[in-house]
Amino acid sequence: MQIHDLPYPDPGVPDARSGPRFLWWLWRNQLGGQLKALAWGLLHFVAVSALPFCVGFAVQAVVDRSGTRLALTGALMLLCGTAIAVGDTFLHRAAVTNWITAAARVQQLLARKAAELGSVLTRRVAAGEVVAVSTGDVEKIGWFVEAVSRFTAAAVTVVVVCAGLLVYQPALGTVVAAGLPVVAVAVLPLLPRATRRADVQREKAGRATELASDTVAGLRVLRGIGGEELFLDRYRHASQEVRHAAVRSARMWSLISAVQVLLPGLLLIAVVWYGVHLVREGRIAVGELVTVYSSVMVLSYPLQHFEEIAMSYSFSRPSAKRAARVLSLERSAVAGGAARGAAGGDRAEVPRGDLYDPATGLSAPAGRLTAVVCGDPDTAGRLAERLGGHPTEPGRPVLLGGTPLDGLPLDLARTAVLVQDKDPVLLSGTLRELLDVPASGAVTAADALAAARCEDVLDALVQGSLVAADPMDARITERGRSLSGGQRQRLALARSLVTDPEVLVLDEPTSAVDSHTEARIAEGLRRLRSGRTTVVFTSSPLLLERADRVVLVHEDEVVATGTHRELFESDPRYRAVVTRETDDQPAADDEDALLDALGELAEIEESA
Template identity: 80%
Template sequence: MQIQDLPYPDPGVPDARSGPRFLWWLFKNQLDGQLKALAWGMLHFLSVSALPFCVGVAIQAVVDRSGGRLALAGGLLALCCAGSALGDTFLHRAAVTNWITAAARVQQVLARKAAHLGSALTRRVAAGEVVAVSTGDVEKIGWFVEALSRFTAAAVTIVVVCVGLVVYQPALGVIVAVGLPVLALAVLPLLPRATRRADVQREKAGRATELASDTVAGLRVLRGIGGEELFLDRYRAASQEVRHAAVRSARMWSLISAIQVLLPGLLLITVVWYGVRLTGQGRVDVGELVAVYSSVMILTYPLRHFEEIAMAYSFSRPSARRAARVLSLERATDTGGTLTGGELPSGDLYDPATGLLAPAGRFTAVVCGDPDAAGRLAERLGGHPSEKSESVLLGGVPLDEVPLGIARTAVLVQDKDPVLLSGTLRELLDVPKSGAVAPEPALAAAQCEDVLAALVQGSVDAADPMDARITERGRSLSGGQRQRLALARSLVTDPEVLVLDEPTSAVDSHTEARIAQGVRDLRAGRTTVVFTSSPLLLDRADRVVLVHEGEVVAVGVHRDLLHSEPRYRAVVTREPDDDRDHHRNGDLPVAAAHGSALDEVMKELEEIEESA
């Protein structure tokens, strides 16, 4: 696989059972590139390691006054230099290719997993951790996969050179052959501690990244309540923890580096001291001593790869563990879709866990006093049931038995906090859709006229609102404007079932009333479920369902439920808890207790209807 061939047509199915298994899966999938890097690495390292032998032959030829051997040594030197240059060039090329292609493979499987899980991903893993895995962790994983082949080439070279030295000059070669493995393994006792410190550093860095991501995402709100200094102090403290952990980790790695410099120096002194004695005794030629001495000097180069592979593994292991954790996530009942055929399921939407029924082609509003419970129920309606609950049925067909792509086409859930990606408005609305709803009526139904004007005003070269650019997450827009654009995007999609979780919580009452009517008109004949406690939306619904403590307790229309169901009235009119206690105890007549609240709600509805 070459860089120009990216992305992969199929990145494969990762082994996400653990970090080491994930790294091994990557290595196996990069085997062709690894073998290329190994071959070029051995050519480079062996050519460099052969230079001392050539120098030794040349020196001995000068001592013996042999022109023929001197010429031979010169030719061998030129050949080794050419091999070293050629091997180094293509080793670097193969190593960079392995790094980038491994990182690309990881990013593709992560992107595929994110697309598979959808919004459920950030409910189970912090958004900051997802960002850390897909950026810094990907690079560290690619580093280890790339360094492995170079390390293998260096290890093979050291073995070959040690054998060659024993054959070339046994007296000195044995010392080198015994000393080099000691040098390579001397730092092993320090690696577990260095790895633990690296793990701590990566964990603290990940938490700091999560905190920074969450702070930036909520910066507008933090400024509104004056809380940016509090979160800045938290990030400053987290950053200092990362710095302290990095210093502790660097100290250990500096100790390992010092040992990697000290021990080869001691070996070199030993070889020179013993070699000089053997040369004085006539047992070793001068050229042989120079060759062995130079070999020890040169071998410190491949020995450095032992330290690098240890560092690469120490830093990549926690990264691989985090990536494996994300990749191991599955939908609660992920069967991959047991039903065949490409037809979309249709009919009533029914949740067995709560008893919620949304009739086909009707506008159903759901009132739930617990916003978190409402969010979980909306997620379940989108085909993401919890482990202990049954799957939602669409037309009598369990959604978890429908292929994921078809299920998502049939049911669309708009979260309470939808995300707007950066780009033009045209790109924002370029989503998979039925084609029955054009962008213009969707924008009109979502009351986006002022949003379009704001986008055009903020763009220098966009006369057409559809070509106006939206900043990342729509940060240049107000909360209500972002909410309405997201609603327009959902309306353009035109799914069989549209589930909206508090779609108008950030807009004013008059705009909310017009949105309610616009959504009702545009979605006529389609199934729409809205989670809300707004009287304006509830009054436009064909059917209102009250969910209390995880089950449906009342069904009707808004104005009837206001008079007949105290629990519904308490949620919709925001009745204080102490008033509810009095009413339950019979201290006040029900009609008298709620008359003023009902009158205010009904009066507000009538005024907004007249103005709309």
């Protein structure tokens, strides 16, 4: 795989059981690039290590006054220099390719997982952690995967040079062969502490990133309550903790670097001292001493890769652990393998029938509008997630026409059931691009916008645009920040209606609009979704009155079913949720409250 071939047609199925296993899987999946880097690395390192032998031969040729040997040595040095240049050039090329392709593979895997899980991802993993994994962590993972081949080439070179010195000059070669393993492994006792400090640094950095992400996302709310300074102080404190952790980690790595400089220096002193003693005794020639001395000096270059591989692993291991954690997430505890297996066969038909959740007992009849009332908004969010094919209880999947949703291929499940959560996201772009989503084609953009009562939204988009006369060509800013909450909510509803899924699940779709608009949306939703299964989580009487069937969920269990009027008259728990009465302020009279709500609805319909 070359850089110009990216992205991968298929990044593969990662081994996400642990961080080290994920790193090993990445290395194996770019074996060709690793072997190229290893070959060029061996050429480069061996050529560098051969230079001292050439220098020693040249010195000895001068001592012996042999012009022929000096010329031959010069030719060998020229050959080594060429090999060094060529090896270094192509080693760098192969190393960068391995780095980028490994990082790109991880990013593709993360993007695929995010598309597979959707909004469920940020409910299982903090948003800051997802941002950290998809930005800084992929670079560190790519660094280690790339560094393995260079380290292997350096290690092989050290072994070859030691063997060559033993053959060339056994006396000094024995000293070098005995000292180099000590130099290479001397930093190992320091690595666990350095790794722990690096882990602490990465953990604190992840927390700071998460805090910054949450602060930016909630900046409007923070300004509304005057909480900017509070969160700014928290971020300052978090960033200072990251700085202190980074300094402590850097101190340990500087100690490791100092050891990597000190020990080779001591070995060099020992070689020179013993070599001079041997020269005085006439046991070795001056050229042989120069060769061994130069070889030990040059070996400090490949030995640096021992420190680099330790550092890259220490930084990449927690990054790989976080990436593996995200990549190991599945739509449900049992869905992953079944869904992938089904996707590989013939395409199945979209299941049809009643939507049933065995965990709560909730049933939404096919082709009807079912409203679900929950006293706890968090319960509504979890139940909406379950209805979308993400069960929280293994072995109890949601059924659509008797077919488990979490066992369907992902694209088929999303064709069957679409969930619009409480806070839908509007991507930047034109309104035409926003509504250009996978759809059945039965619902036009104009019909969806009309049903969602987006007339004022279209006017606002045209007025806010400098060039677009057609509202479909007007641009929507990032996350729809130029629009009000109600306008964003209605555009998101229109986008969901355009898709025309078999089952549409809406979580509080009108919580940010006024009552008159809400009544019109309820009528438009009922009309446009006629014959389709629709589930709406709401406590608004205006929507509940339009529902064919209303279900009350209390403590994660269906406790009552009927029409809005029936439940309002017969069930105190339902009445308490709909009227928002509390123990301190109970409803004055149940029948009067019902009549008032119905009178308000009739008045709104007449004005429409």
